[in-house]
Amino acid sequence: MNRAFATAVAVLVALGPERLPAQPPGEASPASSNVPGSLSPGIHRDGRVTFTLRAPDANALQVAGGDGLGKGPFPMTKGVDGIWSATIARPVPGFHYYWFVLDGVSVNDPGSETYFGYGRETSGIEIPGPGADFYEVKSVAHGEVREKWYFSRTTQQWRRALVYTPPRYSEDLRRRYPVLILQHGMGEDETGWTRQGKAQFILDNLIAAGRARPMIVVMDRGYASTPGVPPFALAADARLGDLQLAFGTFADVVVRDLIPTIDASYRTIGDHRHRAMAGLSMGGMQALFIASRHPDEFGYIASLSGPPLYGTDPDERLDTGFHGEFDPKTAYGGLFSDPAKFNQRIELLWLGAGTEEKELHARVRDLADALRRSGVRVVFFESPGTAHEWQTWRRDLFDLAQRLFP
Amino acid sequence: MNRAFATAVAVLVALGPERLPAQPPGEASPASSNVPGSLSPGIHRDGRVTFTLRAPDANALQVAGGDGLGKGPFPMTKGVDGIWSATIARPVPGFHYYWFVLDGVSVNDPGSETYFGYGRETSGIEIPGPGADFYEVKSVAHGEVREKWYFSRTTQQWRRALVYTPPRYSEDLRRRYPVLILQHGMGEDETGWTRQGKAQFILDNLIAAGRARPMIVVMDRGYASTPGVPPFALAADARLGDLQLAFGTFADVVVRDLIPTIDASYRTIGDHRHRAMAGLSMGGMQALFIASRHPDEFGYIASLSGPPLYGTDPDERLDTGFHGEFDPKTAYGGLFSDPAKFNQRIELLWLGAGTEEKELHARVRDLADALRRSGVRVVFFESPGTAHEWQTWRRDLFDLAQRLFP
Numbered sequence: 001m002n003r004a005f006a007t008a009v010a011v012l013v014a015l016g017p018e019r020l021p022a023q024p025p026g027e028a029s030p031a032s033s034n035v036p037g038s039l040s041p042g043i044h045r046d047g048r049v050t051f052t053l054r055a056p057d058a059n060a061l062q063v064a065g066g067d068g069l070g071k072g073p074f075p076m077t078k079g080v081d082g083i084w085s086a087t088i089a090r091p092v093p094g095f096h097y098y099w100f101v102l103d104g105v106s107v108n109d110p111g112s113e114t115y116f117g118y119g120r121e122t123s124g125i126e127i128p129g130p131g132a133d134f135y136e137v138k139s140v141a142h143g144e145v146r147e148k149w150y151f152s153r154t155t156q157q158w159r160r161a162l163v164y165t166p167p168r169y170s171e172d173l174r175r176r177y178p179v180l181i182l183q184h185g186m187g188e189d190e191t192g193w194t195r196q197g198k199a200q201f202i203l204d205n206l207i208a209a210g211r212a213r214p215m216i217v218v219m220d221r222g223y224a225s226t227p228g229v230p231p232f233a234l235a236a237d238a239r240l241g242d243l244q245l246a247f248g249t250f251a252d253v254v255v256r257d258l259i260p261t262i263d264a265s266y267r268t269i270g271d272h273r274h275r276a277m278a279g280l281s282m283g284g285m286q287a288l289f290i291a292s293r294h295p296d297e298f299g300y301i302a303s304l305s306g307p308p309l310y311g312t313d314p315d316e317r318l319d320t321g322f323h324g325e326f327d328p329k330t331a332y333g334g335l336f337s338d339p340a341k342f343n344q345r346i347e348l349l350w351l352g353a354g355t356e357e358k359e360l361h362a363r364v365r366d367l368a369d370a371l372r373r374s375g376v377r378v379v380f381f382e383s384p385g386t387a388h389e390w391q392t393w394r395r396d397l398f399d400l401a402q403r404l405f406p
Numbered sequence: 407m408n409r410a411f412a413t414a415v416a417v418l419v420a421l422g423p424e425r426l427p428a429q430p431p432g433e434a435s436p437a438s439s440n441v442p443g444s445l446s447p448g449i450h451r452d453g454r455v456t457f458t459l460r461a462p463d464a465n466a467l468q469v470a471g472g473d474g475l476g477k478g479p480f481p482m483t484k485g486v487d488g489i490w491s492a493t494i495a496r497p498v499p500g501f502h503y504y505w506f507v508l509d510g511v512s513v514n515d516p517g518s519e520t521y522f523g524y525g526r527e528t529s530g531i532e533i534p535g536p537g538a539d540f541y542e543v544k545s546v547a548h549g550e551v552r553e554k555w556y557f558s559r560t561t562q563q564w565r566r567a568l569v570y571t572p573p574r575y576s577e578d579l580r581r582r583y584p585v586l587i588l589q590h591g592m593g594e595d596e597t598g599w600t601r602q603g604k605a606q607f608i609l610d611n612l613i614a615a616g617r618a619r620p621m622i623v624v625m626d627r628g629y630a631s632t633p634g635v636p637p638f639a640l641a642a643d644a645r646l647g648d649l650q651l652a653f654g655t656f657a658d659v660v661v662r663d664l665i666p667t668i669d670a671s672y673r674t675i676g677d678h679r680h681r682a683m684a685g686l687s688m689g690g691m692q693a694l695f696i697a698s699r700h701p702d703e704f705g706y707i708a709s710l711s712g713p714p715l716y717g718t719d720p721d722e723r724l725d726t727g728f729h730g731e732f733d734p735k736t737a738y739g740g741l742f743s744d745p746a747k748f749n750q751r752i753e754l755l756w757l758g759a760g761t762e763e764k765e766l767h768a769r770v771r772d773l774a775d776a777l778r779r780s781g782v783r784v785v786f787f788e789s790p791g792t793a794h795e796w797q798t799w800r801r802d803l804f805d806l807a808q809r810l811f812p
Contacts, residue, residue, distance in 0.1 A: 035526050036629065037639060057465070057510035104463035107513035114520050114527040120441050121520040121527065137555065137564045145553040147606070149543065158543045170671065173579065200553070223442065233443060265576065 026050070031112070033095075033126040038111035041125055047090030049125065051098075051109065056082025058103055063088070065098030066117075067356070067387035069125075073101055093129030094391025095196050097122045115196050119187040124196065135198035135394050140208035141167035145200050150261040154252040156227050159220065161258060162190050163266065164200050166207055166214035176267045178274035178405040180217045180300075181254065182397075183283030186234070190221045193397075196390045202397050212401040218262055222283055224250040241314030244289075251290040255297055273347065276300030276404050280393045285309055292333035295345070300404055302350035304396040305357060305388055308367045326367060328374040339375035350400055352381040354392035379403065432456070437518070439501075439532040444517035447531055453496030455531070457504075457515065462488025464509055469494070471504030472523075473762070473793035475531075479507055499535030500797025501602050503528045521602050525593040530602065541604035541800050546614035547573035551606050556667040560658040562633050565626070567664060568596050569672065570606050572613055572620035582673045584680035584811040586623045586706075587660065588803075589689030592640070596627045599803075602796045608803050618807040624668055628689055630656040647720030649691075657696040661703055679753065682706030682810050686799045691715055698739040701751070706810055708756035710802040711794055713766060714773040732773060734780040745781035756806055758787040760798035785809065 028042025028050055040052040051063045053076070061084040062073035069091050076086040097117050099106045108114055114121040143166045152159050166177065182199065184192035193199040199217060206212035223232040225246070232246045254277075263270040277298045279287040284306020291301045310331045311318075328336045336342055342349075349371070353364040361382070368380035381399050383392040434448025434456055446458040457469045459482070467490040468479035475497050482492040503523050505512045514520055520527040549572045558565050572583065588605065590598035599605040605623060612618035629638040631652070638652045660683075669676040683704045685693040690712020697707045716737045717724075734742045742748055748755075755777070759770040767788070774786035787805050789798040 035522075036637060037525065053511065055509065055511045059463070059465075059509070102511060102513065103461065103465070103509050105459065105461045105508060105513070106516065107508065107511075108520075108527060110512065110526045112527075114514075116441075119443060120516045121514060121518075139557065139564075142555040147551040147600075149548040151545065158545075194553075231442060 031125050031127070033113050033124055034111055035113060040111045041109065043127065044087075047127075047129070048087050049091060049127070050085055050087040051076070051100075052083055052085040052111075053100055053102075053109065054081065054083045055102060058082075058084065060101075060103055062086075062101040063098060064101055064106075065096050065125075066389055068092045068094060068389035068391060069096040069098055076100075091127050092386055092389070092391055093127045093132040094386070094389065094394065095198075096125050096127065096389065098125060099123055116189045116191055117187055117196070132391075134205055134398050135201045136205075137201055138205055138208070140204055142204050143167050143169065143200060143207075145194050148261070148265065150257065150265075152224070152253050152257040154226060154249060154257055155224050159224075159253070159257075160190060161218055161220040161262075162194060163219075163262070164194070164203060164217035165266065166216070167204065168214070169216075169267075173267075175214075176269045177214055177216045178276070179259075179262060179266075179268050180215050180276040180278060180401070180404060181258070182217050182219050183222045183279030183286055184219070185279075185281035185283055185305075190219045193217075193219045197394055197397065199397055202394060203401060206398070206401050213405045215401075215405060216262070216266055216268060218258065220254070220258055222250055222279070222286055224253045236319065238318050239314060240309075240311045240316045240318060243285075243309075243318065244314055247286055247289045248293070250286060251293050254290055255294050259297070272297050273299040274405060276302065276348075278302035278304065278350070278400065279306065280304040280396070281306060281388065288332055288335070292335040295335060299346060300348045300350070301346060302348070302352070302396075302400050303364075304352050304393050304400075305354065305360060305364070306351075307360060308363050326370040328370070328376070336371060336374060336376050343375075343377045347406075348403055349376065349378045350381065350403065351378060352383065352392070352396045352399070354383040354386035354388065356385060356387035357392070360388065437531050437533070439519050439530055440517055441519060446517045447515065449533065450493075453533075453535070454493050455497060455533070456491055456493040457482070457506075458489055458491040458517075459506055459508075459515065460487065460489045461508060464488075464490065466507075466509055468492075468507040469504060470507055470512075471502050471531075472795055474498045474500060474795035474797060475502040475504055482506075497533050498792055498795070498797055499533045499538040500792070500795065500800065501604075502531050502533065502795065504531060505529055522595045522597055523593055523602070538797075540611055540804050541607045542611075543607055544611055544614070546610055548610050549573050549575065549606055549613075551600050554667070554671065556663065556671075558630070558659050558663040560632060560655060560663055561630050565659070565663075566596060567624055567626040567668075568600060569625075569668070570600070570609060570623035571672065572622070573610065574620070575622075575673075579673075581620075582675045583620055583622045584682070585665075585668060585672075585674050586621050586682040586684060586807070586810060587664070588623050588625050589628045589685030589692055590625070591685075591687035591689055591711075596625045599623075599625045603800055603803065605803055608800060609807060612804070612807050619811045621807075621811060622668070622672055622674060624664065626660070626664055628656055628685070628692055630659045642725065644724050645720060646715075646717045646722045646724060649715075649724065650695075650720055653692055653695045654699070656692060657699050660696055661700050665703070678703050679705040680811060682708065682754075684708035684710065684756070684806065685712065686710040686802070687712060687794065694738055694741070698741040701741060705752060706754045706756070707752060708754070708758070708802075708806050709770075710758050710799050710806075711760065711763060711766060711770070712757075714769050732776040734776070734782070742777060742780060742782050749781075749783045752783075753812075754809055755782065755784045756787065756809065757784060758789065758798070758802045758805070760789040760792035760794065762791060762793035763798070766794065 061076040064073035076084040109123040112123040115124040284303030353361040386392040467482040470479035482490040515529040518529040521530040690709030759767040792798040
């Protein structure tokens with residue numbers, strides 16, 4: 001026998017995919033988020049989803065997930081060959097985090113890609129459906145997403161930002177572009193907007209259709225701490241001052257380190273009228289916070305499902321809060337205290353929420369109403385039928401990008 | 407109570423990291439590959455590694471991993487609070503895949519990042535140590551890694567390549583660059599060389615030191631099939647023809663789709679004397695295969711731990727193999743049949759293996775010896791003390807990049 005052949009096959013097969021449970025769940029098709037070759041999870045023609053895992057020795061298995069999946073946990077039942085399965089009702093189209101609970105431990109599904117959420121690598125599933133094509137990879141010109149390393153004087157560390165450059169950026173060498181800074185949510189990182197959010201395809205498609213101006217999109221890691229300060233983490237008993245410290249350091253990174261890096265490295269239009277600050281959830285809170293600290297840096301501000309935060313006392317516990325209402329004179333460091341000046345300087349203030357975010361949706365709408373009453377010009381965008389989930393934020397970006405830099 | 411405050415905290419804490427087992431394993435430090443905030447796995451001052459997982463209801467837990475970790479499985483023992491742990495002997499420095507076996511199911515460690523290997527998302531750990539700094543993020547000028555989408559006429563699908571552009575690529579707008587195509591191994595994908603391999607930092611550091619010529623590095627997904635043909639998968643009873651079909655389709659993608667895309671999109675020097683084809687393991691087999699089909703396209707060929715494959719009969723089973731030896735007239739489609747011509751056209755043929763790859767190391771060395779005997783000029787590079795693992799391939803790239811495009 002030729003040993004080289006045998007070696008080749010042994011090495012290749014040993015390194016190749018472990019055989020995944022080839023359990024075709026009825027007529028279901030693999031989700032586009034499955035790893036290559038994995039038939040599970042499977043999406044049925046009627047939209048239901050079947051999850052399977054081979055675990056002959058497990059005592060209990062459940063599947064659970066984020067808001068858009070119905071959360072669960074959904075019990076799984078053991079079938080032949082030790083393959084457990086659960087079929088759940090048709091989820092909302094879009095991206096949903098999920099995980100298995102295997103004998104009490106939250107674990108990933110080997111059949112799916114993972115995404116950084118909940119502060120760890122977490123399985124995700126892409127659900128197709130009506131109105132879900134605006135973020136597909138289409139036959140249009142595509143931009144690039146670039147990994148950009150830069151040194152932060154604020155944190156004294158090298159940091160990585162991801163930078164979307166639009167189609168033709170490398171051809172139209174005399175053209176300069178406006179900049180959207182776009183931040184992820186709590187527990188996520190700088191990869192969220194391109195992996196979970198498909199921001200690059202939303203922009204590619206809008207730009208190809210002439211519905212958005214070609215722009216540079218910068219996505220950074222929304223955590224930062226100065227040397228000697230413990231890394232950012234929000235405890236349940238956190239006080240407003242804790243948040244202000246963490247957000248303040250990140251604001252310094254954005255304004256002192258990131259923006260100068262981007263303006264020096266890419267063909268930007270480096271004035272505030274061509275710079276937008278946006279983010280989702282925690283990132284939306286940060287967008288308003290950073291804009292309030294640096295009101296001259298941005299012409300556009302957007303908070304996507306960002307919990308409103310009106311406090312002024314750093315000792316106030318975030319969970320019990322102070323008694324009071326939105327006060328345009330003091331909220332957000334006085335950002336809205338002079339509505340005429342604000343309207344003159346800020347081209348667009350954009351607030352959004354999904355209708356299924358319930359409490360948060362009501363709070364964001366209340367803020368938009370209060371701002372309008374005080375004379376501030378604001379766009380309030382609702383994503384119908386979606387919760388605190390990426391489908392809300394994909395739709396948000398689709399709307400927002402068309403309003404930026406007109 | 408201010409409901410917006412409470413909502414903010416509820417949303418943030420709900421989306422924040424699940425509390426990971428805050429089990430500081432003695433004096434151990436978190437690995438750099440841990441997710442932010444995770445103390446486990448921990449690396450002891452003497453180099454041993456402790457893995458922990460909170461699993462109060464589990465019956466059995468083990469940790470297992472790739473070659474460089476000693477493979478295992480290593481039994482874990484249950485301690486207080488249902489936290490299981492295992493401490494293993496000092497591994498070789500570098501990157502190692504690993505996973506837990508929880509009641510018989512292979513699962514990821516929530517404390518670590520995941521990496522695409524074994525055909526799925528797999529936990530990985532970065533082990534520091536002597537001689538392990540050539541791939542660190544240093545205070546040097548950094549290139550970019552760009553996500554490049556292109557349409558393949560061969561597969562009729564959009565594909566993603568990752569493209570490293572060297573420092574100053576966007577400043578020196580008249581400069582053109584040579585191109586290294588660099589492929590991953592079986593069960594991995596186009597992210598392997600930058601995430602597991604840290605190729606961008608190896609190049610940044612070499613270029614900063616003046617030890618490598620600034621070059622563009624292209625990393626594609628080494629799987630391809632034409633419409634109607636099942637996706638690439640290597641069965642244990644595969645025949646040489648199966649491999650030839652799969653590699654042949656990928657060769658078409660590289661030569662007909664990828665190279666023209668790269669030459670049209672980046673400032674390359676688009677001739678064969680400025681183009682290298684390289685890969686690790688399966689990618690090394692592909693490099694030699696593609697070069698043998700398209701000998702005029704490449705001036706440099708490198709196989710990193712690539713199993714030699716001498717067969718000519720497509721019906722031959724790969725695992726039983728034919729009886730024979732390397733024949734310079736027939737092996738690799740006759741690529742080496744005219745040594746003088748080969749030496750004249752190919753600037754560098756580079757073969758490498760780790761000394762702990764044992765059988766494979768011997769086979770690669772035998773091939774290098776046979777090539778030399780037949781008059782072919784070849785570099786054989788050994789990585790001391792490393793197995794079929796990424797530390798071998800990081801060292802390979804460090805050596806190879808210095809020899810390219812002199």
